[in-house]
Amino acid sequence: MDQYTGRIREIARRLLQESKVDVVLGFQRGTLPMINQPILINEPAQVRRLNWDSFCAGNLTTYLPRRRDRIALVVKGCDSRNVVLQILENQIKREQLYLIGAPCHGMVDRRLVLAALNGREPMEVTVTNGQLRAKGDDFIEVLPRDDYLQENCSICTHRNPVLYDELIGDPLVGHGQVDRYADIRALEVMSEDERWHHFHELLAPCIRCYACRNACPMCYCPVCFVDESMPQWLGKSIDPTDTKTFHFLRAYHLAGRCTDCGNCERACPMSIKIRLLTKKLEKDIAELYGYEAGLSLDQRPPLDTYRPDDPQEFIR
Numbered sequence: 001m002d003q004y005t006g007r008i009r010e011i012a013r014r015l016l017q018e019s020k021v022d023v024v025l026g027f028q029r030g031t032l033p034m035i036n037q038p039i040l041i042n043e044p045a046q047v048r049r050l051n052w053d054s055f056c057a058g059n060l061t062t063y064l065p066r067r068r069d070r071i072a073l074v075v076k077g078c079d080s081r082n083v084v085l086q087i088l089e090n091q092i093k094r095e096q097l098y099l100i101g102a103p104c105h106g107m108v109d110r111r112l113v114l115a116a117l118n119g120r121e122p123m124e125v126t127v128t129n130g131q132l133r134a135k136g137d138d139f140i141e142v143l144p145r146d147d148y149l150q151e152n153c154s155i156c157t158h159r160n161p162v163l164y165d166e167l168i169g170d171p172l173v174g175h176g177q178v179d180r181y182a183d184i185r186a187l188e189v190m191s192e193d194e195r196w197h198h199f200h201e202l203l204a205p206c207i208r209c210y211a212c213r214n215a216c217p218m219c220y221c222p223v224c225f226v227d228e229s230m231p232q233w234l235g236k237s238i239d240p241t242d243t244k245t246f247h248f249l250r251a252y253h254l255a256g257r258c259t260d261c262g263n264c265e266r267a268c269p270m271s272i273k274i275r276l277l278t279k280k281l282e283k284d285i286a287e288l289y290g291y292e293a294g295l296s297l298d299q300r301p302p303l304d305t306y307r308p309d310d311p312q313e314f315i316r
């Protein structure tokens with residue numbers, strides 16, 4: 001059992017027994033290896049279903065907007081930043097939440113592991129001492145865990161929760177010096193035509209299923225602009241113009257609000273590297289406003305504030 005699992009169960013049991021919260025939101029083992037499922041429990045007897053390991057990549061804060069009950073939930077670094085943003089944007093109240101903070105060692109990318117297994121179907125994948133052990137009917141494969149992290153985790157600079165009521169592990173150190181933007185710099189030196197072609201190819205496989213939007217904790221509008229019919233902002237087809245419009249507009253809606261939690265990319269059934277759009281805006285916001293999303297309750301995202309000295313050179 002992962003060292004965090006025991007702590008999460010202990011805290012969840014205590015909170016439910018003392019009626020400090022109505023529900024606890026965490027993870028339980030999924031029916032397939034490497035896919036843990038969100039679980040909402042409201043009885044102390046159910047805490048044994050809670051689980052933590054390297055496959056808790058999902059961002060539980062996606063389930064928070066507009067809830068009215070008192071909720072305890074486990075938050076990694078990125079998740080906690082989404083909580084901060086949702087509080088600032090009036091989607092949830094701080095006093096409704098009990099945050100169980102999990103300093104995060106990064107989450108494993110299931111697709112990378114499956115690719116390494118080269119078609120062999122794992123029945124069980126466990127992690128011990130930094131090693132992934134995949135076991136199938138007729139094989140056992142051992143892989144170094146840290147070589148199989150999600151891309152966003154491998155460049156994550158905020159692994160410790162920024163907001164929590166109780167921390168279940170020692171804060172992690174030494175993840176601040178990562179180069180987050182090598183791929184974005186490669187985009188920026190392209191000509192306009194090259195860049196357009198790059199995004200055209202990137203988005204060509206999109207089937208407009210909206211899993212990326214639905215998985216995003218910051219995409220909580222009751223009616224998304226793509227679903228509006230009066231007025232209809234864009235067509236419903238997978239026509240490349242409509243598809244690109246959806247993705248570019250969605251990315252702009254996330255400017256200064258995306259925590260690079262990776263939930264969108266993980267949800268995409270077509271394995272589209274959709275974070276390339278939001279990361280470009282993350283870099284722009286950092287350079288223009290010196291702001292990183294969700295680090296503090298005292299600082300709102302720059303695009304929902306106005307200051308007379310805001311940069312205005314782009315206005316023609």
Ligand code: SF4
Pocket residue numbers: 057076077078079104105106107152153154156157158159160260261
């Ligand atoms: S982005 Fe950072 S905090 Fe979030 S799961 Fe990955 S390593 Fe953990």
Ligand code: SF4
Pocket residue numbers: 215216217218219254257258259260261262263264265275278
């Ligand atoms: S756009 Fe993707 S990476 Fe950014 S907050 Fe939403 S789900 Fe997370």
Ligand code: SF4
Pocket residue numbers: 205206207208209210211212213267268269270271272274
């Ligand atoms: S999840 Fe993937 S396929 Fe679905 S709309 Fe988003 S980018 Fe397109």
